[in-house]
Amino acid sequence: MSQVGEEVLHGEGYDCFAAGPLESWTRFRLSPPETPMAARGKYFLRKYLNSDGLEMSVNALPAGGEMPFVHCHKENDEIYFVIQGRGQFQAGTEVFDVSEGFFIRLSPEVPRVWRNNSEEPLYYLVIQYRADSCVTGTIQDGQILNDYPIAWKADPEHDVPHGS
Structure with missing residues (x-):
């Protein structure tokens, strides 16, 4: 594994990005041409994770903060996932109260x-991907590798099934 900077690791067939504790996400800053206007508390991960199939960002919105414009997309769905905090989300003309554990998927054309x-920061992830691009789900695409060793398991006989 080779390290590229303090927060990004690249290895054979994988890439890692350590965003740090939620409270540190406010340090992230974007500016044109990466975004139409300067943005604080937002960080795109595609370039660090070498992801060709989707874009993902980590986001921190301070208390009282708001998105400065309404937007939609030409081709990409978006999924928003609230990690911590509270706020409001407008999808089209519908307004939802959002809090920890809230997911919303939006078709490209939805404003x-x-x-x-709230009085606390709002932390969330945004995943953006081309609409209708997933041909199969992860169960259909996955392959179980029964004979592949698991580094932290000295004795495979003591394996505990997922969800047990």
């Missing part, structure tokens, strides 16, 4: 905007 109307 969207959100705000943090």
Whole structure:
């Protein structure tokens, strides 16, 4: 494994990015040409994770903060996942109160905007991918490798099934 900077690791067939504790996400800053306007608390991960199939960002919206514009997409669905905090999300004309554990998927054409109307930061992930691009789900695509060793298991006889 080779290390590229303090937060990114690249290995054979994988890439890692350590975003750090949620409270540190406010240090992330973007500016044109990467975004139409300067953005604080947002960090795109595609270039660090070498992901050709999707874009993902980690986001921190301060108390009272809001997205400065309504937007939609030409080709990409988006999934928003609230990790911590509370706020409001507008999808089209519908407004949802959002909090920890909230997911919303939006088709490209749906106008969207959100705000943090609480007194605490709002932390969330955004996953963007081309609409209709997933041909099969992960169960159909996955292959179980029964004979592949698991580094932290000295004795495979003591394996505990997932969810047990």
